[in-house]
Amino acid sequence: MSALSDTRTGARDGRPPGGTGARPLAETAQQRERARTIFEKGAPGRRAFEPPALDVPRVDPDRLLPQRFRRSEPARLPEVSEPEIVRHYVNLSKRNFDLDSGFYPLGSCTMKHNPRLHERVAGLAGHARLHPFQHPGRAQGALELMWRLERALSEISGLPHVSLQPSAGSHGELAGVLLSRAYHEDRGETRTKVLTPDTAHGTNPATVAMAGLEVVKVGTSPDGGVDLDDLRAKADESVACLMLTNPNTLGVFDSNIREIADIVHGVGATLYYDGANLNAIMGITRPGDMGFDIVHFNLHKSFTQPHGGGGPGSGPIAVSDRIEPYLMTPRIVRLEDGSFDLREDGYPKSIGRLRGFQGNYGCFVRAYAYICSLGAEGLRDASETAVLNANYLMARLRAVARYLPPAYERTCMHEFVLSGAPMKRELGIKTLDLAKRLLDHGFHPPTVYFPLLVEEALLIEPTETETRETLDAFADAIRAILAEAEEDSEIARAAPYTTPVRRLDEAGAAKRPVVRQALPAADGS
Amino acid sequence: MSRYTALAPADREAMLAEIGVSSVEELFAAIPAELRLERPLDLPQGMPEQDVFAHLRELAERNVSCDDELSFLGGGMYDHYVPALVDMLMSRSEFLTPYTPYQPEISQGGLQVMFEYQTAICELTALPVSNASVYEGPTALASAGYLARLAGGEGRFVVSAGVHPHSLETLRAYARGFGAEVAVVPLRDGVTDLGAWREAVDGATAAVFFQNPNFLGAVEDAQALAAVEGPVVVAAYDPIALGILKPPGECGVDVCVGEGQPLGNRLDFGGPSFGFFAAREEYLRQMPGRIAGETVDVDGRRGFVLTLQTREQHIRREKATSNICTAQALNALAGVVYLSWLGRRGLVELAELLLQRTHYARETLCAIDGVEPLHTQPVIREFAVRLPAPVAEVVERCATRGVNPGLALREENALLVAITEQRSRADIDRLAEVLREAVAA
Numbered sequence: 006m007s008a009l010s011d012t013r014t015g016a017r018d019g020r021p022p023g024g025t026g027a028r029p030l031a032e033t034a035q036q037r038e039r040a041r042t043i044f045e046k047g048a049p050g051r052r053a054f055e056p057p058a059l060d061v062p063r064v065d066p067d068r069l070l071p072q073r074f075r076r077s078e079p080a081r082l083p084e085v086s087e088p089e090i091v092r093h094y095v096n097l098s099k100r101n102f103d104l105d106s107g108f109y110p111l112g113s114c115t116m117k118h119n120p121r122l123h124e125r126v127a128g129l130a131g132h133a134r135l136h137p138f139q140h141p142g143r144a145q146g147a148l149e150l151m152w153r154l155e156r157a158l159s160e161i162s163g164l165p166h167v168s169l170q171p172s173a174g175s176h177g178e179l180a181g182v183l184l185s186r187a188y189h190e191d192r193g194e195t196r197t198k199v200l201t202p203d204t205a206h207g208t209n210p211a212t213v214a215m216a217g218l219e220v221v222k223v224g225t226s227p228d229g230g231v232d233l234d235d236l237r238a239k240a241d242e243s244v245a246c247l248m249l250t251n252p253n254t255l256g257v258f259d260s261n262i263r264e265i266a267d268i269v270h271g272v273g274a275t276l277y278y279d280g281a282n283l284n285a286i287m288g289i290t291r292p293g294d295m296g297f298d299i300v301h302f303n304l305h306k307s308f309t310q311p312h313g314g315g316g317p318g319s320g321p322i323a324v325s326d327r328i329e330p331y332l333m334t335p336r337i338v339r340l341e342d343g344s345f346d347l348r349e350d351g352y353p354k355s356i357g358r359l360r361g362f363q364g365n366y367g368c369f370v371r372a373y374a375y376i377c378s379l380g381a382e383g384l385r386d387a388s389e390t391a392v393l394n395a396n397y398l399m400a401r402l403r404a405v406a407r408y409l410p411p412a413y414e415r416t417c418m419h420e421f422v423l424s425g426a427p428m429k430r431e432l433g434i435k436t437l438d439l440a441k442r443l444l445d446h447g448f449h450p451p452t453v454y455f456p457l458l459v460e461e462a463l464l465i466e467p468t469e470t471e472t473r474e475t476l477d478a479f480a481d482a483i484r485a486i487l488a489e490a491e492e493d494s495e496i497a498r499a500a501p502y503t504t505p506v507r508r509l510d511e512a513g514a515a516k517r518p519v520v521r522q523a524l525p526a527a528d529g530s
Numbered sequence: 531m532s533r534y535t536a537l538a539p540a541d542r543e544a545m546l547a548e549i550g551v552s553s554v555e556e557l558f559a560a561i562p563a564e565l566r567l568e569r570p571l572d573l574p575q576g577m578p579e580q581d582v583f584a585h586l587r588e589l590a591e592r593n594v595s596c597d598d599e600l601s602f603l604g605g606g607m608y609d610h611y612v613p614a615l616v617d618m619l620m621s622r623s624e625f626l627t628p629y630t631p632y633q634p635e636i637s638q639g640g641l642q643v644m645f646e647y648q649t650a651i652c653e654l655t656a657l658p659v660s661n662a663s664v665y666e667g668p669t670a671l672a673s674a675g676y677l678a679r680l681a682g683g684e685g686r687f688v689v690s691a692g693v694h695p696h697s698l699e700t701l702r703a704y705a706r707g708f709g710a711e712v713a714v715v716p717l718r719d720g721v722t723d724l725g726a727w728r729e730a731v732d733g734a735t736a737a738v739f740f741q742n743p744n745f746l747g748a749v750e751d752a753q754a755l756a757a758v759e760g761p762v763v764v765a766a767y768d769p770i771a772l773g774i775l776k777p778p779g780e781c782g783v784d785v786c787v788g789e790g791q792p793l794g795n796r797l798d799f800g801g802p803s804f805g806f807f808a809a810r811e812e813y814l815r816q817m818p819g820r821i822a823g824e825t826v827d828v829d830g831r832r833g834f835v836l837t838l839q840t841r842e843q844h845i846r847r848e849k850a851t852s853n854i855c856t857a858q859a860l861n862a863l864a865g866v867v868y869l870s871w872l873g874r875r876g877l878v879e880l881a882e883l884l885l886q887r888t889h890y891a892r893e894t895l896c897a898i899d900g901v902e903p904l905h906t907q908p909v910i911r912e913f914a915v916r917l918p919a920p921v922a923e924v925v926e927r928c929a930t931r932g933v934n935p936g937l938a939l940r941e942e943n944a945l946l947v948a949i950t951e952q953r954s955r956a957d958i959d960r961l962a963e964v965l966r967e968a969v970a971a
Contacts (some may be wrong), residue, residue, distance in 0.1 A: 036829075042646050053615075054873060069886070069908060079874050080772065087871070094643075100637075101625065101638070103623050104628060118534050124621060126587070131597075132593070132798070135595045136799070138937050139593070139595075146588075146589035146592030150586075174855065176669070206844075210848035211847060214850070214853075217708045220847075260561070263565070303856075311626045311627050312630075313858075314631065316856045356703050358696060358700055361694070363800045377577050381571035381574075389554045393557065401548065416556075449628075449636070473541045473545060505638050515823070515839070519823055
């Protein structure tokens with residue numbers, strides 16, 4: 006008798022419809038509709054855009070732009086009417102799974118609900134149609150909003166100075182490492198190493214390399230925190246910085262953080278906080294109070310920006326007093342009369358500018374609206390509920406611990422890691438197979454194969470905006486998949502069955518990359 | 531409890547019981563007491579939706595947007611008309627709310643959009659490969675610097691002074707990190723001084739960078755600038771100007787980057803927009819960011835996946851070609867929808883219209899007493915004029931009359947004036963009238 010035979014099934018219809026991967030199934034309507042790109046639609050002469058009439062005296066265009074600078078053939082863009090464009094992209098959109106339709110427990114990405122209010126306020130002409138070179142005197146609302154957001158992020162992080170400039174978390178990391186480097190160089194020190202735990206996000210080591218420094222990995226202790234002995238052994242005067250996420254990517258809060266800070270500061274290095282996991286601790290504890298010098302925020306995670314299918318994001322940073330002189334420009338300053346200005350001059354030690362203009366302002370509007378909606382109490386409630394939801398889901402999944410044990414047997418923060426190693430060994434299905442079968446149940450799978458430290462890892466982050474019923478349904482689906490695999494593991498191995506396409510040949514795609522549509526040669530029309 | 535969390539008190543109790551703890555507080559036991567914030571965050575009380583809306587609207591009303599004045603501001607971001615279908619498609623949940631397509635079977639929409647976007651960028655630039663977007667224009671240029679560095683050059687960067695100042699500053703900040711020296715070649719009558727350029731480029735040059743049209747609106751001789759032996763040739767282009775400009779792929783450019791905002795993206799006070807990044811085939815494996823590729827599924831259906839991921843940070847870590855993770859997928863979607871809307875002929879027509887109107891505006895403004903062109907090079911959508919009165923004061927005087935005459939270039943006491951299809955002849959005439967009075971005052 007199966008250990009899971011009493012499982013509740015049918016959270017969503019997760020049956021392979023009428024068979025398994027070994028036996029080809031009837032195609033769904035969406036599967037029958039083969040992909041055609043916008044470049045394969047339309048016909049010569051069709052159009053959507055109607056240009057305004059030429060209302061100035063016409064001058065021979067070749068006089069204005071000499072022939073040698075001109076393109077000989079128009080770019081081969083689509084020739085389509087407005088209805089064709091709308092239908093094409095609306096139908097394409099239906100080939101996406103999205104957060105508004107279903108549960109998206111993608112660990113480390115904080116896929117929380119995106120309030121539509123944010124889209125409405127960001128779309129107001131005063132925000133959306135404000136030119137970035139508008140004179141600060143005529144952009145006072147925007148500068149005040151940015152200033153208020155800076156102050157709020159400062160309070161949430163416990164660090165006094167904020168720059169909103171970076172475009173995403175990884176960009177905030179680059180800012181942080183460059184700031185750390187500038188700080189040491191200003192003190193006449195050349196430090197070449199950055200310590201990162203082996204649990205770190207891939208962006209951490211990639212950032213260090215871009216900043217011209219060397220990555221040194223620090224090990225993880227059996228309870229999931231930083232291995233203090235390893236840290237002590239590696240922390241010396243050549244270290245510029247330690248980059249840390251707390252709670253880390255195992256969903257574990259490192260209780261030794263003060264000691265870690267002492268070790269790092271003891272050798273004169275700085276401590277960098279990767280804010281990817283800030284959603285666990287808002288209003289509860291603050292990176293600045295833990296001893297961090299530099300923090301980045303992921304506004305698209307903790308402060309809920311729609312993720313857009315892979316951006317935009319926004320990655321502001323907060324820093325301590327000793328790092329402040331190096332902060333990027335321009336900076337927002339509040340003048341004595343209460344007005345606001347953007348200032349570039351007067352910061353001789355600044356690392357300069359890391360992108361154009363003032364940052365992803367549209368994201369600032371949304372994040373600020375979110376903070377206004379929640380206030381101090383609501384932010385704390387968000388974190389508490391995120392942690393409650395994660396622990397609840399972890400508890401519900403105890404029933405399948407035989408196949409999917411937690412990587413660390415302890416209370417988690419806002420996310421947790423399961424290992425699919427026993428499942429692979431005993432049932433012959435990998436974490437990837439489980440993830441693909443979840444697609445048939447109508448769920449976005451968790452993050453898989455990260456953190457690298459855990460074999461066959463699943464990193465699950467439910468967020469605070471999901472209901473208990475959703476968490477139950479997800480746990481039930483996992484149980485159902487495992488019960489099914491006990492009977493016939495081939496079903497999961499060949500999943501998914503119901504998605505617009507089934508498993509794709511990724512190796513082939515990388516071996517013979519086709520990264521654009523091949524178009525017929527221009528016919529000169 | 532906020533309106534975005536859905537747990538009633540009874541849910542919480544039942545959940546705590548399932549976990550086996552008696553309070554939420556217990557879940558935070560790992561956080562040492564001395565690290566707890568023993569007070570509420572010092573933030574205003576939360577507000578109901580309608581109050582937040584009113585507050586954000588009040589802030590919006592204290593900005594002077596392109597709806598509130600007749601604006602000729604440009605300098606990298608332009609007030610082009612964004613068609614309604616772009617707004618409609620961008621606000622669809624299916625495009626708005628997913629994340630990076632890590633699970634291709636349920637992300638074919640987003641992946642195909644990336645593939646179409648890449649195709650459109652390749653067509654615009656006449657370069658064979660494009661990624662699926664980077665943050666924005668200046669970081670795209672700086673990332674091209676990192677590509678040049680990885681492609682084997684430890685040497686210095688030679689940069690035209692015609693590159694957008696924000697791009698130059700961003701490149702400098704990045705290059706200070708990975709250790710490349712930056713040398714700037716000045717302009718001469720509005721374009722890169724070719725003699726100085728050729729002199730500056732030598733065997734120790736890893737990459738050269740120019741912009742076309744450059745920051746002053748002038749069309750550069752791209753072929754001449756790209757005719758250098760050895761270094762990676764990086765050029766930043768205006769995507770609208772590419773409707774009529776000889777594409778960089780035909781001029782000897784190796785990597786073409788640019789600010790994507792003019793393609794269907796809002797001004798948004800500077801972001802989010804997107805940066806485009808296209809290159810010669812040989813740099814495909816050194817490109818930053820996501821790339822979508824075509825493939826088939828197990829049943830032979832055409833499909834799309836993220837490909838060449840071994841370049842990326844989540845696989846390659848410190849050996850990655852970039853640290854970028856979240857890019858600008860939604861903004862790139864707006865870009866490809868906008869390009870489809872313009873279409874093959876529309877992009878040319880738009881650029882030709884700008885060419886004519888910009889010429890008219892330049893002639894009209896230069897007919898004002900004391901106003902003269904800062905340079906006499908061909909321009910497509912933007913031009914600079916020197917003023918006979920202090921530019922900051924002139925801008926203020928125009929503002930009182932509801933006209934934003936352009937970007938003040940203080941060092942040259944000049945104005946950078948941008949034209950879009952939303953600025954008619956009547957608008958240009960109005961600008962000339964207001965400017966005439968402002969410089970005479």
